[in-house]
Amino acid sequence: MITLRKKDLSTLPLIGVGIFFALFLLSSPVSASENETDLHYSVYLGGLYLGSIETEVRQGKSNYKIQSAARTNATFKWVLNWFAKGETEGLVSLDKFFPQQHQHKSTWNDNVRVVSMDYTNAGEVQVQKTDTREGPSSKLTPIDPASLTNTLDPMTAILTMTNRLEKGEGCKAELPIFDGHRRYDIMLSEKPARYFKPSRYSVFEGNAIGCKIDIVRKGGFPVKRNYDRDPNANQEVIVWVGAPIENGHVVPVRLRMETQFGMMEMHLDRYREGPMQLVSNNSK
Numbered sequence: 389m390i391t392l393r394k395k396d397l398s399t400l401p402l403i404g405v406g407i408f409f410a411l412f413l414l415s416s417p418v419s420a421s422e423n424e425t426d427l428h429y430s431v432y433l434g435g436l437y438l439g440s441i442e443t444e445v446r447q448g449k450s451n452y453k454i455q456s457a458a459r460t461n462a463t464f465k466w467v468l469n470w471f472a473k474g475e476t477e478g479l480v481s482l483d484k485f486f487p488q489q490h491q492h493k494s495t496w497n498d499n500v501r502v503v504s505m506d507y508t509n510a511g512e513v514q515v516q517k518t519d520t521r522e523g524p525s526s527k528l529t530p531i532d533p534a535s536l537t538n539t540l541d542p543m544t545a546i547l548t549m550t551n552r553l554e555k556g557e558g559c560k561a562e563l564p565i566f567d568g569h570r571r572y573d574i575m576l577s578e579k580p581a582r583y584f585k586p587s588r589y590s591v592f593e594g595n596a597i598g599c600k601i602d603i604v605r606k607g608g609f610p611v612k613r614n615y616d617r618d619p620n621a622n623q624e625v626i627v628w629v630g631a632p633i634e635n636g637h638v639v640p641v642r643l644r645m646e647t648q649f650g651m652m653e654m655h656l657d658r659y660r661e662g663p664m665q666l667v668s669n670n671s672k
Contacts (some may be wrong), residue, residue: 403539427639428658428671430589433547434650437461439470441654453477453483454543458491471495473583476543478507483555485548486511490541492568503568511538518566527579540568546572546640553629567612570608576601579626584642590643590655591666631657632666 429441439460442565446453455471472494478487502518513536540548545563553559563574579598586593602625628642644653657668 401580422661424662425637425639426658426660427656429654430657430671431652431654433647433652437463438652444611445561451478452480452481452547456543469495469497474543476541478544482527483551485540487541487544490519490543490568501569505541505566505568513537513539513566515568527611529605529607529609529611531646535564535606536566539564539571541565542567549576550640552628553597559597559629571606573604573606574596574601574607575604582628584630585630587655588669590630590641590657591659591668592630594630594658596630596641597638599627599629601625601627623638632656633661633664636661636664 425445427443427445428614429443431438431440439458441456441458443454443456443606454476455474458471460470472492472519474490474492476487476490477486478489478527480486486506487505489507490503492501492503494501500518503625504516506514508514540563542565545565548563549559549561559576559578561576563576565572577600579600581595581597583595584593625643625645628644630641631638632641639656639659640654641656643652645652655668657671659666
């Protein structure tokens with residue numbers, strides 16, 4: 389069992405990097421039909437329950453809407469109270485996804501961060517944000533305004549990825565992302581498929597496609613932070629995706645990331661597609 393201390397969280401906001409990273413990259417697995425899809429994930433660090441993520445996906449032939457929320461385990465409230473929720477609405481055209489509006493709100497103890505983004509037909513991004521934690525812009529690497537055109541919000545990015553996998557195109561891709569604060573590219577590369585045995589933590593069993601995730605920082609990141617010396621900067625982050633039911637939609641089913649505190653894993657422990665529902669024995 390691991391112990392989370394305040395000094396650990398000050399040097400490495402692991403829960404933020406953990407659950408938020410899962411929300412940030414994986415909270416928006418999507419369906420490719422008009423059926424509703426609901427997903428629930430539990431996140432563990434070294435066997436300790438860290439928190440949960442809930443996602444609702446609604447997609448029609450010409451539009452989509454994704455809502456997601458993540459929160460830390462209530463046990464950690466004495467040292468850390470973290471919650472985040474996001475919502476994206478957009479259009480579907482020629483099998484591609486175009487965000488129209490994205491909102492994200494997170495609280496870290498008493499600090500609040502709110503982002504609202506609107507997208508023009510030309511792919512330009514208009515941003516409004518509030519951040520009680522953010523310091524002077526000089527402490528962050530600059531963002532080239534021209535680099536924001538035709539970027540995707542994090543949720544639409546994952547929608548794009550899962551749609552590629554459903555079509556059998558593989559996960560090798562490069563996605564330009566802007567979350568309202570940071571501009572970066574997500575680089576996806578293929579890893580060998582893996583067979584997952586039945587588990588009380590997950591509703592998924594069977595073969596899953598492996599995708600490795602790398603982030604190329606473009607702007608909006610701390611200037612003085614030495615990422616080369618960051619003990620978690622070069623972690624290999626892998627997400628496995630598969631269909632929990634026969635002929636079902638492809639969604640992320642497991643995330644695995646080694647940290648200085650131990651292995652962090654995210655399990656799909658609840659899944660609903662139309663009338664079909666799966667619940668693991670250890671669902672939180």
